[in-house]
Amino acid sequence: MKELSKQVALGIDVGSVTTKVIFVDENDEIIEGLYIRTKGNPIDTIKAGMIEAYNVITSKFGDIEVIAVGTTGSGRQLAGVVVGADIIKNEISAHAYAAIHEVPDVSTIFEIGGQDSKIIFIRNGAVIDFAMNTVCAAGTGSFLDHQAERIGVDIEKFGDYSLRATNPVRIAGRCTVFAESDMIHKQQMGATSEDIIAGLSESLVRNYLNNLARGKELLPKFVFQGGVSENIGIVKAFENAVGSEVIVPKNNKLMGAWGVAMLAKREIEITGQKTNFKGFKVTELEHKTRVFYCDGCANNCEVYEVIENGETIAYWGDRCGKWSNRLTSRVRRTERADRRQSEEINSEK
Incomplete structure (x- = not known):
């Protein structure tokens, strides 16, 4: 008798700097997770x-069956249409869901990624407020990578240097340009790398809280996730700033992908529908993208088009739906036909 395939859910978090791909099992545990560079x-x-x-x-595990797929991150729309996602969720929902799953009584979530940062406020297991910083890169992973390279310290050791500081210097952290200029000045004045890195960590946390948490009530438990949460120097700076323990979950770099995988799994369970996942053969197909401006009205919308093996499979970016609605009816007809065919085959068995 043939052994049944292992059922898994797929979660994809596409960020500007890194992409996270994870599979979760029937118990919502991550059985495989990848954290890779997006590289544009x-x-x-x-x-x-x-x-x-x-x-x-x-x-x-042998054969697997993907029963649900979810995408999130700044590239969630693109990822969703390419792989055939069941849900496409924003980063706030995905990160919050994973954090609540891991730390049920979490109240405040700090999340810092490669190019942006966000803070999420949770009360009684639900998101009540959030703020995002997508304008300034100060304190994000890409900025820290750049500074580590400039100072000559491996980014993996950045946090260790910070903890060895004896007299952290004060760094202007409101802007990447000012922060870097200030760091160079402190180096030229003779400050040690340890003191500069510790000062930078404190400055970046201070800037994060001033920008995103101003006027908000910061309550424990605090959870810190995203790539920058790997930096123990930043974790320590957060703990000093809020006066409380800051929890870094075991899957700290994969929380967005994990959250959206679990949400997709719940969606399929609730609706009882078959997944839209196109299968792993989709990796063999040719995909192209195109951007154009619609001159149909004064909005002059920037429209994005995804082409799969020469056929357009998605549009988005238009405000009126002129382009994005164009494929909707055809896709729905195809999905209904596929489901009817599947049901007929199953009934014959």
């Missing part, structure tokens, strides 16, 4: 991540 090419990165994770999982 999200489609190829998604495909490579899916295949790599698939190979690892099948080597461990």
Whole structure:
């Protein structure tokens, strides 16, 4: 008798700097997770991540069946139409869901990624408020990577240097340009790398809280996630600033992908519908993207088009729906036909 395939849910979080691809099992545990550089090419990165994770999982468990797919992050729309997502969620929802799953009584979530940062306020297991900083890169992962390279310290050791500081210097952290200029000045004045890095960590946390948490009530428990939460110097600076323990969950870099995978799984369970996942063969298809401006009205919308093997499969970006609605009826008809065919085959069995 053939052994049943292991059922898994797929979560994809496409950020500007990194892409996260994870698979969760029936208990919502991550059985494989990848954290890879987007490198300006999200489609190829998604495909490579899916295949790599698939190979690892099948080597461990044999055949797998993907029963739900969710996408999130700044590239969630693109990822969703390419792989066939069941839900496409914003980062706030995905990160909050994973944090609540991991720390049920969490009240405040700090999240800092490669190019942006956000703070999420939770009360009684629900999001009540949030704020995002997408304008200034100060304190984000890409900025820290750049500073680590400039100082000559491996980014993995950045936090260790910070903890060894004896007299952290004060760094202007409101702007990446001012912060870097101030760091160079402190170096030229003779400050140690440890004191500069510790001062930078404190400055970036101070800037984060002043920008995103101004006028908000910060309550424990605090959870810190995203790539920058790997930096123990930043974690310590947060703890000093809020006067409380800051929890870094075990899957801190994968929380967005984890959250959206679990949300997709719940969606399928509630609706009882079959997943829209196109299968791993999608990695063999050719995908192209195109951007154009619609001159149909004064809005002059920037419209994005995704082309799969020569056929347009999605539009978005238009305000009136002139382009995005164009494929809706055809896609729905196809989905209904596919489901009817599947039901007929199953009934014959």
